[in-house]
Amino acid sequence: MSPVPSPHQSHHLGHGSRKEKRMRKVDTFAPHNDGHQWRKYGEKKINNCNFPRYYYRCTYKDNMNCPATKQIQQKDYSDPPLIPVADRIWESSLHLF
DNA sequence: TACATTTGACCTTT
């Protein structure tokens, strides 16, 4: 669990909502071999697709809690302005097979 | 026994 819990995920769960489950092992087909280590966290049927969509995240999402930040400031107006870029990493994920 | 998957519930977005 991450050190700072997000606002949701905290309450509910109080009286037996996400409780009883049954299990059935379904085999997954061999996934992608890029340099990342992925952990599956979900699977959904998408409306007009024949195959489900799988959701993965980096395995180290919770370990990599480095609190690094940085600030930048534009120095003068003649420069091209610097735009902050959100660090979001996608896996190019087309489930076409 | 620690870590990954499975899977419906829950949350967000459309």
Next chain:
DNA sequence: AAAGGTCAAATGTA
């Protein structure tokens, strides 16, 4: 409301 995205208990696996 429906579709899409995430959570987390139960379960599997090494």
